[in-house]
Amino acid sequence: MEASLRPPLEELENKAVWLALLMLGIGLHVFEAALPSLGPWFKPGLANLMTLLALVWMGPRAAFMLAVSRVLVGSFFIGTMFTPTFVISMSGGLTAALVMIITWRTLPGISLVGVSLLGALAHMTAQFVTVESLFIHQTALYYILPPLLLLSCFTGWINGALAGYIAGRLKYDSIR
Amino acid sequence: MITTQDTPPQSLVQLLRGSWIDRALLIVSLLAIAAVWFFIQGSIASGPPVAEIYHGDTMLASYRLPGPGQAPVHFAAEGDLGISEIVIDASGVRMTASPCASQRCVLSGTHRHAGDLIACVPNRILVTIRGSRDNNLDAVVE
Numbered sequence: 001m002e003a004s005l006r007p008p009l010e011e012l013e014n015k016a017v018w019l020a021l022l023m024l025g026i027g028l029h030v031f032e033a034a035l036p037s038l039g040p041w042f043k044p045g046l047a048n049l050m051t052l053l054a055l056v057w058m059g060p061r062a063a064f065m066l067a068v069s070r071v072l073v074g075s076f077f078i079g080t081m082f083t084p085t086f087v088i089s090m091s092g093g094l095t096a097a098l099v100m101i102i103t104w105r106t107l108p109g110i111s112l113v114g115v116s117l118l119g120a121l122a123h124m125t126a127q128f129v130t131v132e133s134l135f136i137h138q139t140a141l142y143y144i145l146p147p148l149l150l151l152s153c154f155t156g157w158i159n160g161a162l163a164g165y166i167a168g169r170l171k172y173d174s175i176r
Numbered sequence: 177m178i179t180t181q182d183t184p185p186q187s188l189v190q191l192l193r194g195s196w197i198d199r200a201l202l203i204v205s206l207l208a209i210a211a212v213w214f215f216i217q218g219s220i221a222s223g224p225p226v227a228e229i230y231h232g233d234t235m236l237a238s239y240r241l242p243g244p245g246q247a248p249v250h251f252a253a254e255g256d257l258g259i260s261e262i263v264i265d266a267s268g269v270r271m272t273a274s275p276c277a278s279q280r281c282v283l284s285g286t287h288r289h290a291g292d293l294i295a296c297v298p299n300r301i302l303v304t305i306r307g308s309r310d311n312n313l314d315a316v317v318e
Binding site for chain 2: 037040083084085088107108109110111112113114117118121131135136137138140141142143144145146147149150153157158160161162164165168169171
């Protein structure tokens with residue numbers, strides 16, 4: 001009777017992996033907040049690695065929930081909860097997660113590198129649109145967007161390759 | 177769930193090459209970004225260098241960047257949280273004080289190029305630079 005109430009081992013393993021990814025994502029989120037700024041609202045996007053891994057291993061729903069939870073809990077730790085920084089970060093994270101999920105499911109032949117590239121571009125663009133529409137109301141804000149998008153291409157590409165490497169390495173090592 | 181595979185994983189260098197569709201997406205993205213960048217620079221780099229200060233959608237002030245030896249301009253921009261102190265001198269534009277918590281706007285330093293900006297989102301203050309010193313000619317002699 002008691003045994004039937006216990007969740008299956010696979011479900012528990014999935015939850016454990018998701019929570020581990022969330023903890024790593026929050027750690028990277030806090031680490032990135034402490035880095036010197038390369039430009040307004042620009043970050044290397046290391047925390048997004050965990051969303052990419054969740055997308056590959058557990059699917060879109062887990063990846064989306066991870067992106068939302070990471071920004072929520074990460075903002076709590078760095079003291080930006082419900083501030084403009086939180087709104088900007090959440091809009092970027094949600095848009096990037098949605099774009100990555102859609103491209104991963106719909107574009108045949110795309111790898112994590114391409115998914116991460118589009119996610120990074122969506123993240124940066126969404127942040128600027130949020131700032132312009134909710135806070136500053138000046139299109140002059142977009143003057144600085146192209147150079148930051150160029151940087152996002154670079155970091156998105158590297159992060160995608162890193163996520164692919166980690167995913168491949170863990171798959172292979174787990175049977176050795 | 178992590179599924180296993182018995183073939184060795186790709187190296188990081190191989191992964192960095194991406195698939196053909198990744199590379200196509202990168203090229204399209206770079207071309208689009210470059211086109212937008214050139215368009216923006218073309219539209220804002222003409223004329224003498226001018227610093228424009230906004231609070232939300234309202235322009236508070238517009239100052240021509242002083243040349244070497246000219247007196248600096250000190251401007252107090254009233255935002256949602258309080259006063260943001262802005263200094264415009266020969267070296268460029270910088271924010272010297274802000275009521276926001278993060279102080280990222282103050283820490284971003286001096287800006288002098290067309291398209292540069294200082295944004296204080298909590299205080300809703302934006303400072304942008306239009307124009308370039310290259311256009312700031314007193315006379316043209318042949």
